[in-house]
Amino acid sequence: MSNPLSSLEVIALTKKHNYGTWRKQKNWNPSHLLSADGCYFTDGDGKRFLDFSSQLMCMNLGHNNPAVIQSIQDQASTLAYAAPFYATTARAELSKLLLDVLPPGMTKFFFTTSGTDANEAAFKIARMYTGKTKIISRYRSYHGSTSSSIAATGDPRRWPIEPSGKGHGVIFSPEVNCYKCPIRHTYPQCGIACADYLEHMIANEGDVAAVLVEPVVGTNGVLIPPPEYFPKLRKICDDHGVLLIADEVMSGWGRTGKWFAIDNWGVQPDILTTAKGITSAYVPLGLCATTQKIADFFEENYFAHGHTYEAHPMTLAPAIATIHKMQRLGLIDRANEMGAYLGEKLHALKASHPSIGNVRGLGLFWAVELVKDQQAKRPFNTWQEKLDGKPILVEQIAARMLSKGVVMQAWMSHFVLAPPLIVEKAQIDEAVAALDEALILADALLEAEPALI
Incomplete structure (x- = not known):
């Protein structure tokens, strides 16, 4: 030795x-x-x-945490890997638990190995479902380091590796920052002008598939929107046939005093992505969840996404243990x-x-x-x-x-x-x-x- x-x-x-x-x-x-x-x-x-x-x-x-560690050990000794076209006990048990803790209406799941992978899946699903191309993101945002996710990242980590060519289709709107408003308005007299600006973009861009937001912005400053913002944004998306994607990679899993940050405003996204706290980061797991309406679309339409480690049982078991532990404590x-x-x-x-x-x-x-x-x-x-x-x-x-x-x-x-x-x-x-x-x-x-x- x-x-x-x-x-x-x-x-x-x-x-x-x-x-x-x-x-x-x-x-x-x-x-x-x-x-x-x-x-x-x-x-x-x-x-x-x-x-x-x-x-x-x-x-x-x-x-x-002993319970999460034990779940990893138990899964490894039972079934260390299964290809994503198999059903597994861990996959079924986690899916059942997610129905209890995710925002109401999120019923269909695609499991990934990170938050950036979850966002990549969300972009593909949004574009397949709507038949449109563009994603509106916000400045002072971070959505991941892979090609489309970094393209959707508003902060300057994008600058040195800015993707070029067609296919990314991301445009940026002002962030919601009532401490230092980027469009120089003052809340509440503004009437939530940042949402109005975003609606103006949708109307004039055309071909917008989805609006992508961190309900509470993470690394870029824990930016918390005013109470009127998300209900207004939800209505704007509905009025224009645009999907709302909530990136809860950092803000989910109890971090904001709700299971997910979007729950603070009682708004249902069309797609929710998350990672990090889903296993308390003990193993890499991400999640892309959609509404049943989106799920129904793919009953008769080809779902063009997948990877070797999707629904990996070694990642799912600790997520089950994490949720149970959070509930018990x-x-x-x-x-x-x-x-x-x-x-x-x-x-x-x-x-x-x-x-x-x-x-x-x-x-x-x-x-x-x-x-x-x-x-x-x-x-x-x-x-x-x-x-x-x-x-x-x-x-x-x-x-x-x-x-x-x-x-x-x-x-x-x-x-x-x-x-x-x-x-x-x-x-x-x-x-x-x-x-x-x-x-x-x-x-x-x-x-x-x-x-x-």
Whole structure:
């Protein structure tokens, strides 16, 4: 037996032979994650960290849940793989459970291995069903890294790999951001002008198959629409014969205090995509769900999609265990209870830090946005600086928090706070205290360089 690798060897081999995502490779210095449990993980040096963003906003049950791990082991010992044209017990049991937790009316399922795959399936289904081509997405959105999904991504991660040629057919509308409206309106006097703008696009583009939205925008700032937005958007789509696709890859599975974020507005999408929390990210699984009306169309029309790992039993079994565990622990209610406590702490933090422009959230899904000054709402850094690999202030603050034993996802001008749904109040206090201390970097910059304001 060979000697185990040291932590330094693990890091060196990883960096030399693997690609780090969304970055210049010379700047990648990964930590060695050795083990994890609950809301914490431990690195190769034995240091313990509070995981306050659930890795990539996906481990809603936290790390090392015994029931989910057991389900993986049991499935592996029974049936490790089945081609997608077979029925399996795991497939049937998960389908039955999904009818209970998905928004009412979502009755037909295509299983994938990631969120981006789920969105690829949604685009194909929408185009086959409607006979139309174009997808309207929104700026400040992220829908995945595969060809069509990155084409539908509004944020500048799309820029270096912008797909060319025919076939992608994506156009972009303004995001819903009442803190800093891209079309410079003020809610509620605006009358939900961002939805009106989208309707204008549908009417003038023609050939629009679907509107694609994150009900609560994820990485790009936890943007929460006003209560009138989704009912209005649903009516616009219905009036124009356009499908509504809800991308719940990040916002689903209890994250916003409902099983799915769209449930906060009582609106039924035509297609719903999700991944991440469906297995608490223990294994890769995505889902594309449709209404029965869409399903009925394919009874007599060819369904032109599929892949080897569709409905892989090793991915389905842990989804069953995850849903059962969430139900037993009452994690939907807990997300609301702990989310209210976290929100109270973050609003108090804003009152004491002039660098915080906005605090917003639902359930256990929150963002803290930093600005050079609260009135102008200008961010400290630009997208081009990030793409160029220059130091970003939020990343420096996150590094300071890391030294205090707290991990929080930093993105451009904000932090995404999305701890496991099992988080305790003491852990929320620990994370907020670390953020409070680290924000001295932003506050000091305002004081030291007032010309920036």
